[in-house]
């Protein structure tokens with residue numbers, strides 16, 4: 001029997017969403033690009049690499065055959081942003097017969113800095129109905145069935161409503177929005193700010209510094225978000241401040257952990273080798289630096305993260321530069 005939903009990307013977030021959907025009673029195929037890993041998942045009845053100890057519910061099948069997965073009516077793409085275009089290209093020939101597509105990827109296209117809906121429109125054309133899901137959603141907590149809320153955005157309210165209904169269940173509340181730009185930018189920028197919060201804590205600073213970074217970081221998110229067409233209100237919601245607080249304050253965040261390591265004097269390479277999962281904010285910091293400059297948007301915290309990652313700036317010098325900025329009135333614009 002054909003599945004209802006295919007999830008492309010079998011890391012922690014793809015697996016957690018597949019588990020959530022199967023628990024909601026849907027037939028789900030989870031596809032990953034490594035046949036041996038998918039075989040191991042099918043035999044173990046869990047994802048031993050990314051979510052060990054959480055059993056797949058009935059209705060969830062792990063597959064390595066992309067064609068078999070694409071027989072589904074709805075598609076979820078949950079690969080890292082660096083693989084987003086490549087995966088879309090793999091399914092492009094089926095674009096005309098594909099139903100709706102939702103993605104859970106948080107980031108911008110590397111090098112081009114494009115938002116993911118722009119990449120989707122380029123590869124698949126405008127006719128495919130697309131949506132994005134974002135919010136404060138650690139994969140492991142969702143997979144464990146801990147109460148979680150997120151937002152699904154699409155230009156077409158029927159598409160957002162459709163995916164929100166698929167995701168909604170006893171432990172998952174899904175809101176809807178028409179602000180795909182705001183959701184995509186909030187999810188990308190919060191990763192850079194989580195690195196900043198991690199650096200601050202890694203340097204041994206306290207709760208005051210973290211709260212200041214979150215608050216002024218939100219202002220940076222709103223500045224760039226509005227400049228690129230996002231709605232101000234979106235950044236005050238789950239996909240904005242919600243995800244920002246989550247990832248700046250909890251060590252489950254890989255971006256925060258990268259920052260912690262940098263603040264403690266370790267290199268990016270050492271930290272990423274230890275985390276062994278995607279840390280989207282490291283690439284995103286460069287794209288945000290370029291986009292912020294191009295739009296003349298002031299983003300001092302994101303700028304310092306960029307300098308630490310790409311210009312050899314020390315975390316201590318970054319803090320000094322932030323504190324030495326010209327005094328000014330506190331504005332939220």
Ligand SMILES: NC(=O)C1=CN([C@@H]2O[C@H](COP(=O)(O)OP(=O)(O)OC[C@H]3O[C@@H](n4cnc5c(N)ncnc54)[C@H](OP(=O)(O)O)[C@@H]3O)[C@@H](O)[C@H]2O)C=CC1
Nearest residue numbers: 010011012013014033079080083105106137138139277278
């Ligand atoms: N984890 C979380 O809590 C959340 C993550 N997200 C976002 O979801 C996205 C995915 O992150 P997450 O699942 O956590 O990352 P993980 O590092 O846990 O897993 C990434 C997965 O993508 C696979 N992959 C890499 N390249 C390709 C490719 N070219 N084609 C197909 N699959 C590929 C990896 O395979 P392999 O193992 O072979 O490398 C791995 O299975 C990110 O944008 C992240 O920001 C959003 C919300 C929550």
Ligand SMILES: O=C(CO)COP(=O)(O)O
Nearest residue numbers: 135136137138253254255
């Ligand atoms: O986006 C996330 C939770 O909402 C996951 O954050 P990290 O990628 O920092 O782990």
